Every structure is written in C-alpha cells, then in structure tokens.
Amino acid sequence: MKITIFGTGYVGLVTGTCLADVGHDVICMDVDENKIARLEGGEIPIFEPGLEPMVKANVAAGRLKFTTDAAKAVNHGVLQFIAVGTPPDEDGSADLQYVLAVAKAIGEHMQDDKVVVDKSTVPVGTADRVKAMVESQLEQRGVSLNVDVCSNPEFLKEGAAIEDFAHGARIVVGTDSDKVKQLMRECYAPYIRLQEKLMFMDVRAAELTKYAANAMLATKISFMNEIANLAERLGADVEQVRRGIGSDPRIGYHFIYPGCGYGGSCFPKDVQALARTAREVDYEAELLGAVEAVNQRQKQTLFAKLANAFDSDLKGRTIAIWGLSFKPNTDDMRDAPSRTLMEALWEAGARVQAYDPEAMGETRRIYGERDDLMLAGDRIQAVKGADALVICTEWKEFRSLDFPWLKDQLSMPVVVDGRNLYDPESVRRAGLMYYAVGRGDSL
Numbered sequence: 159m160k161i162t163i164f165g166t167g168y169v170g171l172v173t174g175t176c177l178a179d180v181g182h183d184v185i186c187m188d189v190d191e192n193k194i195a196r197l198e199g200g201e202i203p204i205f206e207p208g209l210e211p212m213v214k215a216n217v218a219a220g221r222l223k224f225t226t227d228a229a230k231a232v233n234h235g236v237l238q239f240i241a242v243g244t245p246p247d248e249d250g251s252a253d254l255q256y257v258l259a260v261a262k263a264i265g266e267h268m269q270d271d272k273v274v275v276d277k278s279t280v281p282v283g284t285a286d287r288v289k290a291m292v293e294s295q296l297e298q299r300g301v302s303l304n305v306d307v308c309s310n311p312e313f314l315k316e317g318a319a320i321e322d323f324a325h326g327a328r329i330v331v332g333t334d335s336d337k338v339k340q341l342m343r344e345c346y347a348p349y350i351r352l353q354e355k356l357m358f359m360d361v362r363a364a365e366l367t368k369y370a371a372n373a374m375l376a377t378k379i380s381f382m383n384e385i386a387n388l389a390e391r392l393g394a395d396v397e398q399v400r401r402g403i404g405s406d407p408r409i410g411y412h413f414i415y416p417g418c419g420y421g422g423s424c425f426p427k428d429v430q431a432l433a434r435t436a437r438e439v440d441y442e443a444e445l446l447g448a449v450e451a452v453n454q455r456q457k458q459t460l461f462a463k464l465a466n467a468f469d470s471d472l473k474g475r476t477i478a479i480w481g482l483s484f485k486p487n488t489d490d491m492r493d494a495p496s497r498t499l500m501e502a503l504w505e506a507g508a509r510v511q512a513y514d515p516e517a518m519g520e521t522r523r524i525y526g527e528r529d530d531l532m533l534a535g536d537r538i539q540a541v542k543g544a545d546a547l548v549i550c551t552e553w554k555e556f557r558s559l560d561f562p563w564l565k566d567q568l569s570m571p572v573v574v575d576g577r578n579l580y581d582p583e584s585v586r587r588a589g590l591m592y593y594a595v596g597r598g599d600s601l
C-alpha cells in the first residue's frame with residue numbers, strides 16, 4: 159500500500175518505518191530540510207531503541223523514502239498520515255498551525271481522492287477543520303475531488319515506541335466511512351493477524367480517547383505524588399503504600415510510581431489542552447486543573463529538598479545530576495523535571511555537573527555553553543568534586559550504586575533521589591544523607 163507520512167519526529171518516523179517494515183511503500187515528508195538531509199544520509203535524528211537498524215534496512219529495501227517536496231509526498235500515498243507536532247499555544251490549547259499547514263498542502267497538490275489520517279494528538283473537532291481546509295484549497299483550484307479525514311491517535315511511548323507500535327493494546331480509528339475502514343484495515347492488517355485490535359468508533363470519540371488516555375495516566379502520577387507528599391509529612395514510606403495499593407487488581411501496579419513529576423511532550427500539553435477544550439464548552443474540568451497543579455509543584459520538589467539540605471544557601475555549590483531526559487530510553491527533554499531543577503539551581507547561583515546516557519546533545523542544544531554547566535562524559539565524572547547528587551531519571555545504569563564510593567566523591571554527602579531508586583537504609587548506612595520522595599523522613 160502506498161503511504162505518505164507528514165512529520166518525521168518521534169511519531170512520524172516510527173510510524174513510517176514500522177509500516178515500511180511490514181511491506182508498505184512509504185514516503186516521509188518533513189519541512190525540516192536538515193532533518194531530511196540527515197535521514198537521507200543514514201543518520202537518525204532522535205534516539206529510539208531499535209529504530210536505526212530498522213530505518214536503514216527499509217531504506218535499503220527501497221520501501222522507505224524521505225522528502226521535503228510536498229507535491230511529491232501528496233501524490234504518493236492513498237493514505238496521508240499527519241504526524242506533525244501540536245505544541246501548546248499560549249493559553250494551553252493545542253496549536254494546530256502545523257496540522258492545518260499539512261491539510262493545506264494536501265488540498266493544494268492532490269490529483270486524486272485521498273484519505274487523510276490524523277495521527278497527531280488534536281482536539282475534538284479537528285478532523286472537520288482538516289477536511290474544511292483541504293476542501294477550501296480544492297475549491298480555489300476549481301477541482302472536484304473527494305477527501306475523507308479519519309482520526310487514528312497514536313499511543314506509543316518514547317523509549318519503547320517500536321514495540322508499542324507493533325504490539326500496542328489497540329488501534330483506534332475514528333471514521334463513519336466504510337471505504338476508510340477498509341483502507342485502514344488493509345494498512346494495519348500485518349499488526350492484527352495475531353489478535354483483532356482495530357477499534358472503529360466515531361471521529362470525535364477517537365479524538366477524545368487520546369486525551370482521555372493521557373489525562374488518566376497523568377492523573378495516576380499526580381495522585382501518587384500527592385500521597386507521597388502526605389506520606390513524607392506523616393512519617394510513612396510511600397513505597398510500602400504503593401505496593402499495598404497496587405496489589406488490588408482494581409488499582410494495579412502500573413503508573414503509580416511517585417517521583418519528581420511527569421514531563422515529556424505529551425502529558426503536560428495534553429492535560430492542559432483538554433482542560434482548555436473543556437472551558438470552550440463552558441465546563442471547568444477541576445480534576446485536570448488539580449493534576450496539572452500537583453505536577454507543577456512536584457517538579458519543584460528536588461530543588462526544595464536541596465535547598466533544605468543546604469540551609470537555603472546554594473550559591474557557589476556544585477550539584478551533580480544523573481539523568482536529564484524526561485524518562486529513560488529517550489533523549490527527549492521536553493518539559494523534563496531536570497530542566498526545572500537546573501534552571502532553579504542556576505537562579506540560586508549553583509553550578510551543575512550533569513550526565514545522561516542519551517540526552518547530552520539535546521542538553522547542549524537547549525542550553526549551549528555556559529560556565530555553570532559541565533556536561534560530564536559519564537556518571538563518575540559528574541559526581542567528582544560535587545557537593546551533592548540528584549537523580550532525575552531512572553536510567554538502568556543508575557540503579558545500582560556503590561554508596562561508600564559515592565560518599566567519598568561528594569563534599570557534602572547529600573543524595574536527592576527523585577525516583578526512589580535506592581533502599582534508604584543502605585544509603586544512610588554509608589554515611590550519606592538521603593532525601594527521596596515520600597519516604598518517611600525525607601522532606
């Protein structure tokens with residue numbers, strides 16, 4: 159099947175590559191010339207486990223191509239996937255300018271009927287706007303062609319994107335057209351051989367499903383952080399509480415880890431966008447506001463713990479940070495808690511020595527060269543000569559640690575653990591002061 163993907167970011171590149179890998183003939187279009195040049199040169203602009211060999215194999219097989227030429231892209235695919243960004247606007251609503259720019263390009267260049275597949279996360283009603291945009295271009299050109307627009311939200315997680323794309327729990331398609339259903343079934347046929355997981359529904363329900371899923375997951379995290387903050391003040395260990403509630407199958411163990419707040423390109427913006435959508439229909443989504451507020455506060459918690467440990471005087475201190483990406487197995491730093499921490503430390507006059515297995519390039523791109531930031535080559539270099547260590551991301555390589563060795567590296571033996579990786583007893587036995595999240599006396 160001939161397929162076009164607009165946008166070669168985390169979602170577009172993974173979608174295009176996975177669809178090529180099962181035999182489809184895919185062209186990926188992006189307006190970022192540098193990104194396309196790198197992809198054409200065999201370089202993968204993002205870190206995603208397993209993606210690089212898969213891109214290379216499918217390019218070599220001639221099933222995956224890249225272009226910046228919109229006309230060429232539009233005239234390739236029967237299906238036109240939109241996988242461009244939908245960042246938050248100033249008021250928190252989803253900025254649809256990139257989605258609508260793709261719709262305009264499709265309307266400008268299409269020479270036969272097309273099915274537009276909206277994979278970007280977009281507010282309810284966007285499919286109608288995309289269709290209207292394509293049709294207005296067709297009208298201007300004076301041509302009579304048919305365009306269908308369906309919603310096919312993406313549920314993949316960065317860090318496990320390929321696995322999620324291939325083995326996700328469901329494939330949601332919002333459409334009322336039998337023709338579109340048939341084409342989407344053909345597109346995803348290789349993924350539903352084992353188990354039927356295509357869920358057809360109304361377009362609006364599909365658009366809302368994506369926001370509801372992310373808002374639910376964000377709610378679980380904020381709920382657990384709220385309990386962690388309470389546990390801290392009540393002298394209880396939230397890790398014991400977590401096990402206690404997770405064992406109830408109605409609650410489950412997934413997504414109830416307390417920490418230093420959620421980040422990334424999806425949860426923060428999607429919770430805000432859904433709250434904004436609610437306001438547009440005169441409904442105040444109080445729970446969503448609270449989920450967002452708890453998260454904002456939680457992202458300050460690492461700095462607050464450090465400030466407490468250093469009697470509110472961090473000027474001239476050197477703080478080591480392990481983990482900069484918003485979660486492990488990605489280089490994505492959008493809205494990462496590490497950024498809130500680093501920026502607060504610089505504001506307070508402290509220096510940062512940071513290390514992340516994959517996000518060093520991204521950190522350099524965001525913050526550039528600065529005297530108060532040393533980008534370390536590994537976790538050992540990051541702690542050398544530092545006063546304290548903070549863990550922001552639970553990368554595997556941070557999970558086991560020689561605590562007596564760490565004590566010798568740090569001038570003030572302070573460890574702030576934003577991910578509750580260690581056993582408090584073992585850390586303290588080595589003579590370190592250990593401040594985790596919601597673990598009894600770890601305020």
Ligand code: NAD
Binds near residue numbers: 241244314
């Ligand atoms: P991204 O920022 O990584 O990539 C977006 C790409 O679109 C960029 O390369 C950009 O240059 C390109 N682009 C912008 N305008 C374009 C145009 N007119 N034509 C062609 N390309 C254009 O974004 P992402 O993280 O892949 O997210 C894409 C969408 O998928 C968003 O709506 C997001 O909410 C949603 N989503 C993301 C994830 C995730 O984990 N990242 C998961 C599920 C859904």
